[in-house]
Amino acid sequence: MPDNAVPVLELRGVGKTFGGARALTDVDFTLAAGEVHAVVGLNGAGKSTLVETMCGALVPDGGTVHIDGRHTALTPRRAHAAGVRIVHQRRSLVPGLTIAENLLLGRLPTRFGVVDWRRAHRTAADALADLGIEIATDRTAAGLAPAERTLVEIAREAHLGGRVLVLDEPTASLGAADAARVHRLVRALRSRGTGVVYISHDLDEILGLADRITVLRDGRRIVTVAAADVDLPALVRAMVGDRLTHEADTRDPRPDPTRTHDAQDSDVGGSGGRARMAGEPVLELRGLSAGRLRGFDLKVHSGEITAVLGPIGDGQSELFPLLSGLRRAGAGQIRVDGRDVPSGDVGAALAAGLRCVTGDRLAHGLVPGLTVDENLDLVRRGLRRPWLVRWRRMRERGRAARDRYGVTAVHANPPVAALSGGNQQKTLLAAWLGTDMTACLLEEPTGGVDVAAKADIHRIVGGLAASGAAVLLASGDVDEVVGLADRVVVVRAGRTVADRPIDQVTRDELVALTAGGRAT
Numbered sequence: 322m323p324d325n326a327v328p329v330l331e332l333r334g335v336g337k338t339f340g341g342a343r344a345l346t347d348v349d350f351t352l353a354a355g356e357v358h359a360v361v362g363l364n365g366a367g368k369s370t371l372v373e374t375m376c377g378a379l380v381p382d383g384g385t386v387h388i389d390g391r392h393t394a395l396t397p398r399r400a401h402a403a404g405v406r407i408v409h410q411r412r413s414l415v416p417g418l419t420i421a422e423n424l425l426l427g428r429l430p431t432r433f434g435v436v437d438w439r440r441a442h443r444t445a446a447d448a449l450a451d452l453g454i455e456i457a458t459d460r461t462a463a464g465l466a467p468a469e470r471t472l473v474e475i476a477r478e479a480h481l482g483g484r485v486l487v488l489d490e491p492t493a494s495l496g497a498a499d500a501a502r503v504h505r506l507v508r509a510l511r512s513r514g515t516g517v518v519y520i521s522h523d524l525d526e527i528l529g530l531a532d533r534i535t536v537l538r539d540g541r542r543i544v545t546v547a548a549a550d551v552d553l554p555a556l557v558r559a560m561v562g563d564r565l566t567h568e569a570d571t572r573d574p575r576p577d578p579t580r581t582h583d584a585q586d587s588d589v590g591g592s593g594g595r596a597r598m599a600g601e602p603v604l605e606l607r608g609l610s611a612g613r614l615r616g617f618d619l620k621v622h623s624g625e626i627t628a629v630l631g632p633i634g635d636g637q638s639e640l641f642p643l644l645s646g647l648r649r650a651g652a653g654q655i656r657v658d659g660r661d662v663p664s665g666d667v668g669a670a671l672a673a674g675l676r677c678v679t680g681d682r683l684a685h686g687l688v689p690g691l692t693v694d695e696n697l698d699l700v701r702r703g704l705r706r707p708w709l710v711r712w713r714r715m716r717e718r719g720r721a722a723r724d725r726y727g728v729t730a731v732h733a734n735p736p737v738a739a740l741s742g743g744n745q746q747k748t749l750l751a752a753w754l755g756t757d758m759t760a761c762l763l764e765e766p767t768g769g770v771d772v773a774a775k776a777d778i779h780r781i782v783g784g785l786a787a788s789g790a791a792v793l794l795a796s797g798d799v800d801e802v803v804g805l806a807d808r809v810v811v812v813r814a815g816r817t818v819a820d821r822p823i824d825q826v827t828r829d830e831l832v833a834l835t836a837g838g839r840a841t
């Protein structure tokens with residue numbers, strides 16, 4: 322930002338306390354028009370609290386907010402009127418409405434008192450085309466792929482007058498090709514003079530996209546630097562400070578033999594603590610059809626991590642409802658240890674030792690109003706004796722699981738709703754992976770988690786496989802698959818297009834295969 326330019330948005334000495342615990346302390350932040358300013362930090366560092374303050378959703382208890390140089394007591398309405406808009410990870414398009422209706426909601430053009438649809442579609446199409454987005458405006462939001470939804474949502478906020486767009490992990494659940502579309506849109510916005518505050522845990526993405534980067538740690542601003550003046554290791558060091566006890570290499574797939582799944586958990590459900598020889602087939606899917614999946618076959622062996630990779634919504638997202646028993650298959654069989662598991666039966670899936678960890682933690686994974694320890698206990702108790710609450714053991718186990726998965730919060734054992742997204746994800750994994758299992762399905766297990774936690778989760782998953790579990794990983798993240806899996810199955814439009822040992826395929830081939838290329 323030129324020294325004399327007035328920032329479009331400025332925070333001075335902002336602080337925020339939740340129930341006596343400090344989430345933000347004395348944070349300064351500036352954003353210039355036409356700048357992409359990224360905010361990074363470990364889970365719980367204060368990123369969401371900071372951006373909620375920028376949007377008037379949280380009132381800071383110290384410091385001031387300035388828009389175009391003027392001090393403003395920000396409320397959501399004032400922020401909106403000033404053109405400060407946030408695009409959350411949870412998409413807010415109305416599913417049953419068309420793109421044109423969503424873009425112009427509340428402002429549809431009328432002629433003689435009736436909606437002028439031709440003009441509406443033209444206006445919406447022009448708004449999208451201005452930003453380089455090609456999506457037909459008569460499609461409904463429900464039919465959009467996740468990346469298209471993100472693009473339309475960002476375009477809508479820009480079209481409705483957004484001068485400062487706060488993008489909260491817009492690419493978190495997107496593959497590389499889809500993320501690149503979002504990056505193009507962000508660059509288009511920047512060149513039009515829009516200021517963008519960008520939150521992401523993907524530091525490579527940040528380094529390639531941002532102009533400046535602010536690092537938060539424990540609610541404090543550690544540094545603000547030009548992206549061109551910093552590299553990945555320096556950024557990681559600033560984020561973790563002296564907290565890092567091991568190398569934060571997110572691609573280290575080596576299992577840590579000291580951290581295999583809890584020995585103390587072997588009294589729980591499932592089909593017994595087993596340590597198999599590698600090579601034994603454990604989870605078998607035969608001719609499974611449901612939603613977009615068509616006659617899907619897969620064998621996952623004991624001690625093996627098999628990844629199902631593909632664009633989100635292209636078939637691999639059917640696996641969670643099917644394997645967890647939430648949904649009945651139209652055709653085909655699920656077999657665990659050579660025995661059929663009736664589809665559409667949650668109890669049968671659990672009894673067979675199948676553990677399915679959802680990628681949508683708040684919809685299917687956690688009870689937001691209960692504490693972390695209560696959530697951890699629910700899964701364990703539900704598997705065995707739902708009526709018996711043993712409070713002391715619950716607290717002890719809860720503390721151990723929170724420590725092991727690095728669930729950090731300003732309160733010791735808060736309700737899950739008060740946790741940051743990454744800490745919610747760690748709680749979810751601790752709840753399901755802490756129970757004895759034969760096979761597990763992990764849907765996007767590191768979605769929203771920070772670099773250090775990602776490395777920990779990879780070690781834990783490696784440890785599960787090392788102890789004999791068959792691990793199925795459903796992911797859109799090519800790097801995660803390359804770093805973690807032994808085998809990869811690429812699924813497109815519900816069908817397998819490639820099935821390879823991971824050492825017989827390159828990262829670039831996988832990117833091409835998921836984006837539509839052919840297996841060679």
Ligand SMILES: Nc1ncnc2c1ncn2[C@@H]1O[C@H](COP(=O)(O)OP(=O)(O)OP(=O)(O)O)[C@@H](O)[C@H]1O
Pocket residue numbers: 339340343344362363364365366367368369370371729730731732735739740741742743744769
């Ligand atoms: N409503 C709330 N009540 C109590 N504590 C809260 C509340 N909102 C946030 N916190 C706490 O404030 C701290 C900062 O959380 P915040 O969500 O801002 O972190 P974050 O950097 O966005 O993390 P993540 O990367 O995991 O999303 C955390 O310790 C969190 O538990």
